[in-house]
Amino acid sequence: MTEINASNYDQLVAAVDRLSNEELVAAIQSQEGGVDGTLEQVYQGMVNSFNPQKAAGQQATVQYEIAAPDGPHPYVMRIADGRCEVEKGTAESPRVTLKIGLGDFLRLVTNRLPGMQAFMTGKLKVSGDLFFAQTFASWFDRPAS
Numbered sequence: 001m002t003e004i005n006a007s008n009y010d011q012l013v014a015a016v017d018r019l020s021n022e023e024l025v026a027a028i029q030s031q032e033g034g035v036d037g038t039l040e041q042v043y044q045g046m047v048n049s050f051n052p053q054k055a056a057g058q059q060a061t062v063q064y065e066i067a068a069p070d071g072p073h074p075y076v077m078r079i080a081d082g083r084c085e086v087e088k089g090t091a092e093s094p095r096v097t098l099k100i101g102l103g104d105f106l107r108l109v110t111n112r113l114p115g116m117q118a119f120m121t122g123k124l125k126v127s128g129d130l131f132f133a134q135t136f137a138s139w140f141d142r143p144a145s
Contacts, residue, residue: 002027006041006106009143013110021103025068028102035068035102036088042109043075043086046140050084055139057082060132063094068102079139096128096136111142 002019004027005011015024028038062077076091077084100108104123107113115137118124126133 003031004028004038006038007045009045009110012042012106013112016106016110016112021101021107024103024106025101029069035066035070035073039066039073039075039102040088042106043077046077046109047084047086049140049142050079051139051141052082054141055079055082055084055136058139060096060136061091061094062136063091063097064105065097065099066102066105067099073102079136084139094128096126096130096133098133099125099127 002015002023004015004024015027019027028035031037033040059080060078062079064075064077066073066075074088074090075086076089076094077086078091079085100118100123104113104118108115108118108124113123115124115134119126
């Protein structure tokens with residue numbers, strides 16, 4: 001089975017390009033750390049790529065609900081005071097909630113699935129501030145790949 005290192009952007013992109021959603025999810029479930037270990041690597045990459053200048057002093061709480069065969073994996077992203085922090089769990093009143101399957105989430109964060117396409121095809125469900133959901137992704141500097 002393929003080992004997926006989500007802490008290395010280029011390796012994650014290569015896995016996303018090479019594998020179907022089903023193969024991605026199966027590989028992640030079978031490796032040490034499983035779904036949460038992979039998601040923690042992805043979110044750490046997002047935290048590291050957060051650009052506070054692009055957020056321009058904004059504050060927000062984003063609720064992610066990542067669907068996997070073993071159930072939902074909720075994570076909260078808090079952006080405030082020029083910092084971005086992510087933790088497992090749920091937020092009381094997020095500005096936006098994003099629900100998406102694990103494979104599609106990995107495609108979204110690697111720019112292999114455009115957010116608007118994911119939304120229009122029902123792969124990404126958004127509740128709350130839809131305008132914010134379209135703009136906050138620009139607060140992160142994504143590696144070129």
